[in-house]
Amino acid sequence: MDTQRQKKLAAIIYICYYIKRKRCLEKNSIPRKKRNMTPRSVWVNEWLLKRCTEGAYEKTLREFREINNQKYLFKNYLRMNETTFSELLKKISPFVKKNDTNMRKAVPDCERLACTLRFLASGDSFKSLSVVFRIAPNTISLFIPEVCDAIYKTLKDEYLQVPSNEDQWNEIARKFNEKWNFPNCIGAVDGKHILMEAPTRCGSTYFNYKGTHSIVLMAIADAEYKFVYIDVGCNGRVSDGGVFGKSTFQHALNMNSLGLPSSRPLEGRELNVPYVLVADDAFRMQKHLLKPYPGRNLSAGQRIFNYRLSRARRIVENVFGIMAKRFQVFSRPIRLNPTKTTKVTMASCALHNFLITKSSNYVESQTDEEGNLIPIEFNQVSLRPVQEGTVEQPNNYISNEAKEIRREFEEYFMSVNGEVPFQYRHL
Incomplete structure (x- = not known):
């Protein structure tokens, strides 16, 4: 008699667990609109799309390069002149360059490096850099550590090596x-x-x-x-x-x-x-x-x-x-x-x-x-x-x-x- 009661109780527990699990799966499969979540209004903010023309790299730094008597501004902005910047970019480009996709264009390696150097030079927040370079703050937070890691790995063997003889x-x-x-x-x-x-x-x-x-x-x-x-x-x-x-x-x-x-x-x-x-x-x-x-x-x-x-x-x-x-x-x-x-x-x-x-x-x-x-x-x-x-x-x-x-x-x-x-x- 006790054995039959134990079997019935185990069956009831299993049925309750099955029903609960099924409800959880149905709840997670509800479409976004029925879950009261606000759908994304735009794929990319309109002000970010102007990065190629209004961003700091394409506008501010280009102006510094073109004006002869203000080339020192380029150095003050990134802590290095244009020649040194190009040399550093050539060294780290294989490690930070990303490929474009059918969905969007990747942030160029030159802009990644310029944004990282400006972060080191000024200590501005990612939101401030986002306004200047017209790159989303979450994107900046992802590539700045990557660029810093690439800078160290490419320069340490030549410029930060402990003497060995x-x-x-x-x-x-x-x-x-x-x-x-x-x-x-x-x-x-x-x-x-x-x-x-x-x-x-x-x-x-x-x-x-x-x-x-x-x-x-x-x-x-x-x-x-x-x-x-x-x-x-x-x-x-x-x-x-x-x-x-x-x-x-x-x-x-x-x-x-x-x-x-x-x-x-x-x-x-x-x-x-x-x-x-x-x-x-x-x-x-x-x-x-x-x-x-x-x-x-x-x-x-x-x-x-x-x-x-x-x-x-x-x-x-x-x-x-x-x-x-x-x-x-x-x-x-x-x-x-x-x-x-x-x-x-x-x-x-x-x-x-x-x-x-x-x-x-x-x-x-x-x-x-x-x-x-x-x-x-x-x-x-x-x-x-x-x-x-x-x-x-x-x-x-x-x-x-x-x-x-x-x-x-x-x-x-x-x-x-x-x-x-x-x-x-x-x-």
């Missing part, structure tokens, strides 16, 4: 010694927080100590304001030292796979010292990375060392400033998710090196509203005395080898061969 590292060290009076230096390392709006469903993952949401750009710069190495995408909660400690560059340092030259003595000295990076207090000092002496009660030699190291280390700070000035997208929180923000940052770093190589006055000067060149004198930037802004920290985690290397540089900077006349003004 001794000759290349020696060239970087030679320029550091000539321009910034710091021998055996292969780069200045520091991190920069790339601000962005709080990502959805991420909680406090990207919340940093400054009270904003960000990802970290860890970079190593050479003496000519170029990026030698970048690491982008780590959440802003991690410190600069933590990001560098987990980077591929630190791993290569530990494995001795960077191809660095052998240790050599400084001029007039006998102790062999390795090639080093210069950094601030946020990093852990090691054999190939020097940071300032901490504390306030420092000797004259330690103060001189801190000044000379800060003078070389500020190069990477200048690089961040130059890039943020050229690409105003970094002047405000980026309204993209972390993945797209990472692509924008990597593309900007690659473009920075690309433009320095192609333009002789990219770093040394900038243009005012009348097109006149204004020189940038980084040597006049005031340096915060490191010995007055740091707090004494325990040095038990610093190896004796690293301490000895730092002491050797200190004695060299106080010697006849290593001193510079202006260093004593900063005591």
